[in-house]
Amino acid sequence: xxxxxxxLVNGISLGSIYALTAIGYSLIYSILQLINMSNAxxxxxxxxxxxxxxxxxxxxxxxxxxxxTLIAAGALGYVIExxxxxxxxxxxxxxxxxxxxxxxxxxxxxxxxxxxxxxEIKPFPTLLAGKYINLAGARTSAIQIIIIVVTLVILLGxxxxxxxxxxxxxxxxxxQNLNACHLMGMPVNTLIGLSFTVGSMLAAxxxxxxxxxxxxxxxxxxxxxxxxxxxxxxxxxxxxxxxxVIGGYILAIAENFVSGYWSxxxxxxxxxxxxxxxxxxxPTGIFGKKEQKKV
Amino acid sequence: xxxxxxxDLTIRFGGLVAVDNLSFTMEKGQVVALIGPNGAGKxxxxxxxxxxxxxxxxxxxxxxxxxxxxxxxxxxxxGLSRTFQNIRLFSNMSVEDNILIGMQHRIExxxxxxxxxxxxxxxxxxxxxxxxxxxxxxxxxEDSLSEKSTSLPYGKQRKLEIGRALAAHPKILLLDxxxxxxxxxxxxxxxxxxxSLLNEVDGILLIEHDMKVVMSISxxxxxxxxxxxxxxxxxxxxxxxxxVIEAYLxxxxxHHDVARG
Numbered sequence: 001x002x003x004x005x006x007x008l009v010n011g012i013s014l015g016s017i018y019a020l021t022a023i024g025y026s027l028i029y030s031i032l033q034l035i036n037m038s039n040a041x042x043x044x045x046x047x048x049x050x051x052x053x054x055x056x057x058x059x060x061x062x063x064x065x066x067x068x069t070l071i072a073a074g075a076l077g078y079v080i081e082x083x084x085x086x087x088x089x090x091x092x093x094x095x096x097x098x099x100x101x102x103x104x105x106x107x108x109x110x111x112x113x114x115x116x117x118x119x120e121i122k123p124f125p126t127l128l129a130g131k132y133i134n135l136a137g138a139r140t141s142a143i144q145i146i147i148i149v150v151t152l153v154i155l156l157g158x159x160x161x162x163x164x165x166x167x168x169x170x171x172x173x174x175x176q177n178l179n180a181c182h183l184m185g186m187p188v189n190t191l192i193g194l195s196f197t198v199g200s201m202l203a204a205x206x207x208x209x210x211x212x213x214x215x216x217x218x219x220x221x222x223x224x225x226x227x228x229x230x231x232x233x234x235x236x237x238x239x240x241x242x243x244x245v246i247g248g249y250i251l252a253i254a255e256n257f258v259s260g261y262w263s264x265x266x267x268x269x270x271x272x273x274x275x276x277x278x279x280x281x282x283p284t285g286i287f288g289k290k291e292q293k294k295v
Numbered sequence: 296x297x298x299x300x301x302x303d304l305t306i307r308f309g310g311l312v313a314v315d316n317l318s319f320t321m322e323k324g325q326v327v328a329l330i331g332p333n334g335a336g337k338x339x340x341x342x343x344x345x346x347x348x349x350x351x352x353x354x355x356x357x358x359x360x361x362x363x364x365x366x367x368x369x370x371x372x373x374g375l376s377r378t379f380q381n382i383r384l385f386s387n388m389s390v391e392d393n394i395l396i397g398m399q400h401r402i403e404x405x406x407x408x409x410x411x412x413x414x415x416x417x418x419x420x421x422x423x424x425x426x427x428x429x430x431x432x433x434x435x436x437e438d439s440l441s442e443k444s445t446s447l448p449y450g451k452q453r454k455l456e457i458g459r460a461l462a463a464h465p466k467i468l469l470l471d472x473x474x475x476x477x478x479x480x481x482x483x484x485x486x487x488x489x490x491s492l493l494n495e496v497d498g499i500l501l502i503e504h505d506m507k508v509v510m511s512i513s514x515x516x517x518x519x520x521x522x523x524x525x526x527x528x529x530x531x532x533x534x535x536x537x538x539v540i541e542a543y544l545x546x547x548x549x550h551h552d553v554a555r556g
Contacts, residue, residue, distance in 0.1 A: 166402050166409045173385045173396045180383035183347055185371030185463070186399050194406055 002137025007260040009135060011253030013144040013213065016151035019248030020206035021229035022236070023158065024199030026244035029233070030175035031195055034095050037102045038080050039203050040226020041109035046073045046204030047124070047211045047221060048113045054125050062125060069208060070201050077200025078193045080105050085196075086189060114219050121218040124211040147209045154205065155245060161198075162241070171195050175239070228255075231275040237288025246286060296359050298323045298498045299467055304343060304353035313339045314350070315523040321467070321498045321515070326489065328501045328509045330533075331519035332542055337502045338380060340519070341469050344500070345377055346370040357466065368400055374466030378456045380475060380502075384444040391440050393455055394427040397462030427462070433495065434458040434488075450481045457492070467498045474505045486512050510534070518542065 021043055028036045050069040058065040084101045128142035161168040170191045174181050182188050210225055211217040228251060236247025251271050259267035278285060297320035304317040314336045321327045329337050342348045344355055346367045355362045362370055376397075385393050402423075404416045431437040434454040439447060444455060453473055460468055473489065474482045482505060490512050492499060503509045509516065510530040518526040518533060520542040526533055533539055 166399070166404075167406050169392060169395060170399055172388060172392075173399075176385045176387055177383055180379065180385075181396075182367060183342075183345065183377065183379070183383075184397070184459075185345065185367040185369075185376070186396070187368045190406075 003260065005136055005138035007256045008253065009138045009140050009144065011256035012249065013147050014256065015249035015252030016147050017206050017210045017213070017225060017248075018229045018232045018252050019245040020151060020154065020202045020209075021225060022233040022244035022248045023241055024202050025230055025233040026236075026238055026241055027171070027195055027199050030239040030241070031171065031178060031192060032085075032089070032095065032098070033239075034085070034098050034102070035230070035238075036085075036196070036199065037099065038084070038105035038109065039199060040222045040229070041106040041113075042073060042076060042080075042200045043203040043207035043210075043226050043229075044113055044219060044222025045076065045109050045207075046200075047207040047217055048117050048219075049073070050208045050211070051117070051122065051124060051217055062127060066208060070204055073200045073204030074197040077196035077198070080200070081193045081196035086192070089192075110219065110222060113222075117217075117219060119219055121216050124215055124217040126212040126215045129215065143212050147213060150205070150209070154202070158241065167191065167194055167198075171198075228252075228271045231271045233285075234275055235278050235285055237285030240285070240287040240289075243285055243287035297321060297356075298325075298358060299327075299500070300354070300356040300359075301340075301344070302354040302356065304340070304350050304355065306339065306343060306348055306350045313522050314343060315521070317353070317519070317522070317524050319515075319517045319524065319527055321500065323497050324493060325514040326493070326499045326501060326512050328503060328513040328516045329519060330503065330506075330509055330516060334521075335519040336522040337519060338471060339522070341377060341471055341500075341502065344370075344469065345375055371400055371463050371465070374464075375469060376460040376463040376465030376467075377469035378453070378460050378471055378473065380471040382449075382452050382456055384452055384456060384459070386443070386445040388444060389441050390431065390436055390444055390447070390455055391424075391427055393444050393459050394430055394462045395423060397459035398423055398426070401464065430458045430461055433461070450477060450485075453477075453485070454488070461492075461495055465496055467500060468492060468496045469500045469502075471502045472504060473501070474503055474508045482508055 021039060024039045025036060028034055046069055049072050050065055053068055054065045058068060084105045085098050088098045088101055126143050127146055131142040133140045133142065133145065162172055170186065173186065174188065174191055178188070206225070207221070210221060229248065232247035232251045233244045234247070235251055236243030236245065251274060254274065255267040255270055258270045299321040301320070302318050304314055305312065306314045317340065319327070329340060331337055339348065343350050346362065346365050346369065350363060353363070357373055357375065360373065362373055362375070365373065385396060388396070403419055408416055428437060428440070431440060434457060436451060436455055436458065439451070444452065447455060457468070457470070457473070470489065474485055477485060486508050489499060489501070501509070501513065513530055516528065516530055516533045517524055518539050525538045525542060526536045528536070
């Protein structure tokens, strides 16, 4: 029983990390029908920024470093959209070009990170290191609890944001009828830029949280988690925010059970096995609605 | 100075001249209708006025200020707001949210301030909700505030769309075929309703196929055919204009032009 609980707790904390990044994929997809591959690189870049700030300017203050990292990630998201996506969008070119452009951004960011950070694994600051709580036999580290709680707060915040905030309201309108928003004269470009900001900030929380969870950072974290978060998005139904969250948790819990009861290496391909199965059986994911193409 | 002055407006798509040297004016307090057979370029004119297309030549002056070259959101800010031929409401959003979306560009606090409770935002949001209710009263939807927009009957969806356009505080309202798909009773009611909107805006530009609606509410009618203006005048003048009759019904004397409409 305690093993079961242990695995569940580990799954939920990892799922929180997937979910936050997955929301970024889903949000942008819901508006532009674009799979923004640069999201995974923002995850990594944010962790690297956190590391760099913490080991220099803001040494010692996790809170301050975290806030600065969030601001940097938000700005980075907006800039990515402005430079790499907007020009393609405004020319009216196919989304395939924007997808390739986002892969380009991903590669550039990853290379920049590798160039400045190096390729070795380094220790990452964490919170309340070595503190554990016993939850009915499940050894839960303080950082796991922090991650789960912070994620819940963010998810509640996102619900408020999309329902009651002016930007969130605008993004919802954009995701329902981008063309009408454009014709109505809504500030579409700014709103789309802000959707990248939101997605990037979530990826930043996720990236920093993951490295804190591992207490270490290496440049491979971005693609490892980024790809799985993307699988989670597809599993939940791409374009649906709640789908991204549920998908993230299901995937992470499934992975942990596979590695706990079967083998560690199997857990690494289970996400993608699930991804392929979903694409074959129900390509719209758990929550996705079938899109009716208007002719 | 006219409220709206369209001067020598021209746009070409490849070799096709979709709007050809179009000029007309609208005075304050007028309903001006833009009519013409299918494919005459009416919706293209609206897309030109709202900045969605940039004309190859010509000017669109609102109270003397040229709007050509402005983006769609700048044009809305200047005071032109539109509805659509095929209703484009935000289907998963409530009636209230649809109106609030129409106010988007008027919001006076930035994205950053929107994240925290603060007096500027609270004040604005309170006003916005109050105004939303007011607009909904004007279009007769105050009882449907929290309903999903697509659950409304068709006629009310049209009115919601008009309400959404009013939320932008336009000087001129552009209505693209508001009577489409309505039954005669609804059309009758719509005509009175559109006329009453002159209390809210300075002028209304109407695109409409239903001649009964057009003739009953327009102060001035501009007739387009193949992108060019063929006639302009009061309903009575337009009805008796031979060119208009030809454009709609084809040439007298057995030409094959009938099919061109």
